[in-house]
Amino acid sequence: MKKMLLFIGFLALFSPIRVLAASDTVDDQANLLTPEERTELSNQADAINKKIKGEVFILTTNTNTEEPRDFADMQLMDRVGKNNNGALLLLDMNQREIYLSTSGNMIDYINNKRRDKLLDDVEAAMRDGDYYQASANYLFNAKDFVDAGVPGGSYRVDEKTGKITRYKSIRPFEFIIGLVVAAVAAIAFFVSVRLRYQLKTGTYRYPYRQNAQLDLTERQDQLVNSFVTTRRIPKPSNNNGGGGGGGSSTHSTGGGTFGGGGRSF
Incomplete structure (x- = not known):
């Protein structure tokens, strides 16, 4: 009996505990959340x-003195790697700053318009001192955006160079339509070729001698003049609105590409 109790105690000691698993998602250095709240998040x-x-993360701190954007970006890259999929919400209690850093496909899921909505909800809860609700609002919005998918016509705008990168994707109904059109075209081509080559087994001969006709004419082309017209194409403006909400502003930190934004509370 004693050995059995020791064995059970050994298993309990080294078995994963659900509350500890929350530390992978919530790094609550400022001690703003209870263990139960971390587990729920x-x-x-x-x-x-x-x-x-x-992976998505939440990081709280009351000791950070670095620029919140750089700090959040580097923390996210340390966790998911350079340009891999992820998002991190930084609650900087020392500088009273909220910052959302996104990487990989989360840059496209959370474009500028969606980012602003997410930060509005987080900021409102932070001003009320409800840190759990602020974190929950971040995750709720992120899940809602991912479930909705990347908005149509999305693109990324590099804040330094102004370069635009379009997001290309095929939606399910577009895939089905393309598949149907391709199938119809393939069947039509097959039937057409089959009907044409069936003439090889018959006695039909095309009367090319009677139907052939050749007319030769002399033609001369002379270049009289030429004109070249040029016009300036203006660079798209780089603003936080992202062209009606379809764009995601991006920047580089530590060699990685990040999206997101922040604000004070």
Whole structure:
């Protein structure tokens, strides 16, 4: 009996504990959340992680003195790697700053318009001192955006160079339409070729001698003049609105590409 109790105690000591698993998602250095709240937030993050094939995080701090954007970007890159899928919400209590850093496909899921909505919800809860609700609002919005998919016509705008990169994707109904059109075209081509080559087995001969006709004419072309017209194409403006909400502003930190934004509270 004593050995059995020791064995059970050994298993309990080294078995994973659900509350500890939350530390992977919530790094609460400022001690703003209870263990139960961290666990609940971790459970909410799991559903997002499966869909984006990456990870989302929450980091709270009351000692950071670095620029919040640089700090959040580097923390995210340390966790998911350079340009991999992920998002990190930084709650900087020392500088009273909120910053959302996105990487990989989360840059496209959370474009500028969606980012502003997410930060509005997080900021409102932070001003009320409800840190759990602020974190939950972040995860709720992120899940909602991922479930809705990348908005049509999305693109990225590099804040330094102004370069625009279009997001290309095929929606399910577009795939089905393309498949149907391709199938119809393939069947039509097959039937057409089959009907044409069936003449090889018959006695039909085309009367090319009677139907052939050749007319030769002399033609001369002379270049009289030429004109070249040029016009200036203006560079698209780089603003936080992202062209009506379809764009995602991006920047580089530590060699990686990030999206996101922040604000004070």
